[in-house]
Amino acid sequence: MGERADTVFKTTGSKWLLPVSEYTGFPLDQVNFLACQLFALVAAFWFRLYLTPSHANPLVKHAVAALLGIAFLIFCFGWYSAHILSVVVVCYLIMIKADVNNVHKYSMATAMGYLTVCQVSRVFIFNYGILSTDFSGPLMIVTQKITTLAFQIHDGMCKNSEQLTPEQKLLAVTVRPSFIEYLSYNLNFLSVLVGPCSDYRDYIDFIEGRHISRRLKQHSGRCNGQNGYNKKLALSPLNAVCRKLLVCCGCMLFFLIVTRSLPIKYNVDPQFVKHAPFLTRLTYAFFSIQAARPKFYFAWTLADAVNNAAGYGFSGIDENGMPSWDLICNLNILGIETATSFKTFIDNWNIRTGIWLKTVCYERAPKHRLALTFLLSALWHGVYPGYYFTFITAIPITMAARAIRRSVRHYFLGCRGLKLAYDILTWAATQLAICYTVMPFLLLAVDSTLVYYRSMYFHMHFISILAAIALHRKHKPREPCATTKTFSSPSSSCSAHCQLAHSNNNDKED
Numbered sequence: 001m002g003e004r005a006d007t008v009f010k011t012t013g014s015k016w017l018l019p020v021s022e023y024t025g026f027p028l029d030q031v032n033f034l035a036c037q038l039f040a041l042v043a044a045f046w047f048r049l050y051l052t053p054s055h056a057n058p059l060v061k062h063a064v065a066a067l068l069g070i071a072f073l074i075f076c077f078g079w080y081s082a083h084i085l086s087v088v089v090v091c092y093l094i095m096i097k098a099d100v101n102n103v104h105k106y107s108m109a110t111a112m113g114y115l116t117v118c119q120v121s122r123v124f125i126f127n128y129g130i131l132s133t134d135f136s137g138p139l140m141i142v143t144q145k146i147t148t149l150a151f152q153i154h155d156g157m158c159k160n161s162e163q164l165t166p167e168q169k170l171l172a173v174t175v176r177p178s179f180i181e182y183l184s185y186n187l188n189f190l191s192v193l194v195g196p197c198s199d200y201r202d203y204i205d206f207i208e209g210r211h212i213s214r215r216l217k218q219h220s221g222r223c224n225g226q227n228g229y230n231k232k233l234a235l236s237p238l239n240a241v242c243r244k245l246l247v248c249c250g251c252m253l254f255f256l257i258v259t260r261s262l263p264i265k266y267n268v269d270p271q272f273v274k275h276a277p278f279l280t281r282l283t284y285a286f287f288s289i290q291a292a293r294p295k296f297y298f299a300w301t302l303a304d305a306v307n308n309a310a311g312y313g314f315s316g317i318d319e320n321g322m323p324s325w326d327l328i329c330n331l332n333i334l335g336i337e338t339a340t341s342f343k344t345f346i347d348n349w350n351i352r353t354g355i356w357l358k359t360v361c362y363e364r365a366p367k368h369r370l371a372l373t374f375l376l377s378a379l380w381h382g383v384y385p386g387y388y389f390t391f392i393t394a395i396p397i398t399m400a401a402r403a404i405r406r407s408v409r410h411y412f413l414g415c416r417g418l419k420l421a422y423d424i425l426t427w428a429a430t431q432l433a434i435c436y437t438v439m440p441f442l443l444l445a446v447d448s449t450l451v452y453y454r455s456m457y458f459h460m461h462f463i464s465i466l467a468a469i470a471l472h473r474k475h476k477p478r479e480p481c482a483t484t485k486t487f488s489s490p491s492s493s494c495s496a497h498c499q500l501a502h503s504n505n506n507d508k509e510d
Contacts, residue, residue, distance in 0.1 A: 012080050013077050014032060033193060036076060043189060053208065063180060066184040069188045072192055088187060092179060095177075104147070107150035111143040116379055118136055119382040123384060137193070142192075144353070147360050148199065148356060155172040168363075171202075185200055196304070196351075206310075211314060216317070237311060237314070240305075240323075241309045245305055251295070252298055255295055259292065268452050272284075273451060301333075313325045330353075332351070341405065343398070343401070378391050385440075386440035389446075397464045400468040401433070403471035432460075437460075
């Protein structure tokens with residue numbers, strides 16, 4: 001949001017809301033996006049309350065969801081929406097014509113190839129501009145959905161059950177979707193603009209009215225006793241939706257009051273870099289990155305609320321016997337803001353993308369799976385040089401963080417005061433490392449990134465590389481006693497590359 005008042009914008013989308021854009025000072029593309037999401041929120045309630053299984057058959061619900069989604073694309077992007085519609089139609093033809101042994105490969109090559117072409121044009125044609133005609137966001141979401149479904153069809157129609165993990169068995173698709181089902185899954189109005197990507201079987205269960213009952217059956221073992229679900233309690237998403245909308249309001253207020261006063265570009269302003277002391281530059285970088293997050297919180301939380309309003313996203317019953325609506329939640333704000341390690345931050349950020357990378361790449365690559373997952377994540381995000389600076393910088397930082405944690409953490413677990421001091425110190429170090437790593441992701445260009453890193457004296461690069469080398473050969477600490485095991489987090493199955501690619505979500509609870 002924001003920071004583009006000096007640029008003349010041209011849009012291929014609707015100009016109906018241009019007066020609102022001019023009055024508020026927000027770019028027209030953002031006004032169109034917000035209008036569509038708010039309309040989607042209202043439509044989602046109508047979808048849940050009036051298109052119930054007893055009043056509308058699944059075909060009608062698929063058609064309504066798909067048509068509204070296509071209307072949103074046309075409203076926001078005009079004729080550029082043809083790119084998204086074309087790749088969906090082409091990949092549907094691949095799905096029904098290709099052999100099931102190779103359908104996942106062809107779908108991945110087509111969807112990722114087209115996305116990459118569009119990302120390249122975004123850089124070299126738009127010249128680093130993120131214009132209202134930038135349709136790459138929805139195309140990235142559609143790419144996730146197309147490839148997720150293709151792999152699940154391959155699992156269900158090609159592999160034996162012995163070859164699948166328990167999760168893959170649960171999500172495997174044994175029948176090719178019809179055209180309207182395919183359109184609805186990829187282009188439904190609930191997630192077409194900002195996601196998140198969800199599993200095909202979960203979406204079909206939602207459309208056909210068995211989404212909640214299926215989830216309750218999975219939690220049937222907990223549905224008795226004091227922690228069991230109270231059947232008298234209505235499974236309405238209203239409380240979850242209201243709570244998430246309040247978060248959105250808070251994020252919007254924070255953006256209007258704080259974020260606009262701390263522009264990211266000021267970190268590379270020549271006068272600021274030349275005259276401000278190092279600690280001033282470091283402090284400003286820290287707070288400007290912190291202030292940049294709420295716009296992501298706003299978009300993802302609003303998208304989650306829209307899905308919940310339609311009755312989608314029920315994940316089961318929590319430990320208190322209450323309904324949980326976080327099945328397709330894309331972030332954990334508290335987990336992000338209180339993260340005491342790089343891994344914890346990544347695990348709570350863009351969660352559904354992490355699950356996608358894990359599902360289509362990390363779990364399936366026969367070898368070099370970490371490198372391949374990292375490459376897929378980088379390609380999916382785009383071709384801006386700043387993205388690659390971020391991913392490459394994060395590798396030594398993650399390795400150093402792991403080495404330091406293994407080497408010193410056990411010394412602080414015997415005393416509550418020491419543990420608190422350790423948590424505070426690692427929180428500060430994590431937030432500063434995230435700030436240093438993510439800055440190129442927002443600056444985008446090579447020149448701006450190098451100006452920033454030179455102004456920081458490349459300090460985090462040197463510190464992380466030296467720490468990783470110095471602690472690499474150090475023996476692992478002795479196994480802690482039973483009283484301290486409860487404080488130690490489970491080891492991750494993914495290394496630094498996989499964490500960077502958001503692929504490790506094994507520690508996330510429903």
